[in-house]
Amino acid sequence: MIAVLRQGVSQEQTSSLCDWFKTMGLQVHISEGEYQTIIGLIGDTSKIDIGLLEGLSIIESVKRISEPFKSANRKFHADDSVVDINGVKIGGGHFQMIAGPCSVESESQIITVAEAVKKSGASLLRGGAFKPRTSPYDFQGLQAEGLTLLLEARRRTGLPIVTELMNVNHLPLFEDVDVIQIGARNMQNFELLKEVGKTNKPVLLKRGLANTIKELLMSAEYIMASGNEQIIICERGIRTFETYTRNTLDLSAVPMLHRLTHLPVVVDPSHATGMSWLVEPMAMAAVAAGADGLMVEVHNDPEHALCDGAQSITPEQFDRLAERVRKIREVIHS
Numbered sequence: 001m002i003a004v005l006r007q008g009v010s011q012e013q014t015s016s017l018c019d020w021f022k023t024m025g026l027q028v029h030i031s032e033g034e035y036q037t038i039i040g041l042i043g044d045t046s047k048i049d050i051g052l053l054e055g056l057s058i059i060e061s062v063k064r065i066s067e068p069f070k071s072a073n074r075k076f077h078a079d080d081s082v083v084d085i086n087g088v089k090i091g092g093g094h095f096q097m098i099a100g101p102c103s104v105e106s107e108s109q110i111i112t113v114a115e116a117v118k119k120s121g122a123s124l125l126r127g128g129a130f131k132p133r134t135s136p137y138d139f140q141g142l143q144a145e146g147l148t149l150l151l152e153a154r155r156r157t158g159l160p161i162v163t164e165l166m167n168v169n170h171l172p173l174f175e176d177v178d179v180i181q182i183g184a185r186n187m188q189n190f191e192l193l194k195e196v197g198k199t200n201k202p203v204l205l206k207r208g209l210a211n212t213i214k215e216l217l218m219s220a221e222y223i224m225a226s227g228n229e230q231i232i233i234c235e236r237g238i239r240t241f242e243t244y245t246r247n248t249l250d251l252s253a254v255p256m257l258h259r260l261t262h263l264p265v266v267v268d269p270s271h272a273t274g275m276s277w278l279v280e281p282m283a284m285a286a287v288a289a290g291a292d293g294l295m296v297e298v299h300n301d302p303e304h305a306l307c308d309g310a311q312s313i314t315p316e317q318f319d320r321l322a323e324r325v326r327k328i329r330e331v332i333h334s
């Protein structure tokens with residue numbers, strides 16, 4: 001980190017500022033120019049509040065040279081992290097498909113979809129029990145009953161389950177869940193991130209609707225700082241000025257995240273596009289871009305789905321998608 005001092009700052013002011021930096025365990029490197037003094041700070045500057053420094057009357061500007069995320073940073077962990085979900089590995093060359101309905105609606109729905117996606121090659125079952133809906137009048141999910149049905153689907157198929165947690169108070173209900181999903185709307189719910197960080201369960205962290213890649217990684221850092229390193233990052237599209245699609249899938253986020261972090265990266269082409277016919281091409285593009293997995297919404301009767309029917313594909317369409325994804329993977333690994 002570099003701090004540029006204002007002109008006319010005295011020697012005493014400079015040295016007391018440097019002493020303060022040293023009390024924070026940082027090494028200080030001063031370079032005095034004809035008009036300006038620059039202080040280089042070496043060490044763990046992640047805990048420094050830039051706003052506080054910039055507010056000091058003797059400082060003109062502050063610039064971070066390295067990223068503020070440490071645990072998630074590839075610089076300090078060169079190898080890919082592999083998240084192991086009861087034997088289902090993701091990351092570091094292990095590719096997985098997470099599939100299932102937006103919401104759990106009934107026992108027959110979740111079992112039918114779970115059995116079908118398993119047959120097509122999905123290795124994890126998704127399904128929302130607690131749903132973050134834009135309108136309070138929309139279906140809010142079957143909640144605790146939805147979790148029970150997901151566990152039943154796991155018992156019948158063996159597929160580990162991924163489901164969204166929205167409220168810290170619901171955590172005891174998630175005892176038997178395999179992967180806790182933190183949805184786009186809660187990506188910056190820092191108290192929730194700290195709590196899932198205290199669990200020993202893998203977390204699927206989705207990018208917020210209007211969040212940068214850096215903010216996404218800082219949210220991963222929150223979970224890691226609380227002790228949980230098993231994080232799968234999910235790109236699910238961001239809000240732009242485009243209106244033909246529900247969101248804009250930021251595919252460059254995949255190689256960018258791989259460069260910045262060692263955590264596995266999956267892509268959700270369903271929420272990214274909002275339209276079922278766009279799911280397959282975007283899934284293939286995501287795989288070609290190097291995604292470690294996909295999260296796809298699959299419904300046995302999309303027209304009557306209680307949530308996100310327009311972007312849900314049928315089990316038959318998922319079967320075709322899975323086949324095409326396999327072919328893309330063969331090409332990129334040949």
Ligand code: PEP
Nearest residue numbers: 128183184185206236271
């Ligand atoms: C979901 O996966 O069901 C969901 C609500 O996604 P997102 O948080 O990305 O909108």
Ligand code: MN
Nearest residue numbers: 102297307308
């Ligand atoms: Mn959905």
